[in-house]
Amino acid sequence: MRIVADNLACRRSERLIFANLSFTLADGQALVVTGRNGAGKSSLLAILAARLRPEAGNVRVEGAGEAPLTELVNFVGHRDGLKSALTAEENLAFARAILGRAALTPKEALARVGLEHAARLPVAYLSAGQRRRVGLARLFVSARPVWLLDEPTSALDAASQEALGVAMRDHLAAGGLIIAATHAPLGLDGAATLRIERPVLAADAGEAA
């Protein structure tokens, strides 16, 4: 399958964040989105996750049958999507049922991020890095082909970053796709890089003159 983004533009409350953004991503490929703070990395991921409408352009999936992109993506964003009152295991079991295409069990997924001991703890008791790891464990409970990751390494220690790199390389080797917005290197060799620059606006040009 292929994801094709065509001339995407994003506007948030009257401000044009980016425009004319195009890329194509096929099986086994990764795209690393970079850019300074506020450049629109998260907005791009929100558009791909169908949580934000693009001002112009479109995103389409080719060769994936009937399934829309929303049923192919596994999104781990800034907000970890975990319920504090539920245990790590309950959170993952819920994600597994909601996302479908069941893969690892919650226990196995937690073992993969090194948190099997925290399975029965409410997520509220976990540290920021541990929460992040439970959020990332969601990638393993469902065999969805497209991983959308927003700053996946934030709050992770070096060992966890290493483990995430391994998991991402495994996913690509298995024919998956990854789109990640990040500042830190992810250790993905051969990943395409998309740098979002701020478009030159007519208003800005006028101010500069």
Place this chain on the structure above:
Amino acid sequence: MTRALAALLVRDLKLAGRIGGSGALGLGFFVMLVTVVPFALGPDLNLLARIGPAILWLAAVLATLIGLDRLFQADEEDGSLDLLMHAEAPLELIVVVKGFAHWLTTGLPLALCAPFLGLLIALTPEAMLAVSATLLVGTPALTFIGGVGAALTATMRRGGLLLSVLVLPLMVPTLIFGVSAANAATGGTIPFLTPFLILIALSLLAIVIGTVAAAAALRHGS
């Protein structure tokens, strides 16, 4: 898909029951409101019995409103809404299940608890039964009308007031027919069944229209 919806129902019921959940909030508010009314009105049993159904219904409307702003906002805040939007089930079904879970933890306890509170305001046994029955079939309308407001205000930090202002006028027909059905059961000129059937119709209508509207609001809300 059924598995996903069942998991959502179980999760929402669990969350309502855990510490910090909204499970007891509506019921607690309902009980407190109805309990203080006799103190404010004084021991005039005839007066209490006459306005009793109206008091219970008013309290039910307010008790439903009080926790409603968290229906989608809680999921929006922690990012769970992204997960729900990516579910294999259509968003409309997700909204129905969330509304149903909310009703199970708010509307249903109110209806079940109403007969006991009826004792405090000197309701006759028939009136208790009638109020309970009208609340049972009428509270789904309150939940699903409110769900539209909850979806519209999901991304707002302090959406509670706006939510109430938006949905309270839409809840008025339900209130009118709920109280008139309860009153009709204890005498009066109209038969009980007429307003009762309209109340059921309002609930069914609210479930359908409210679900579609709330799903549309969530899709356009981000």
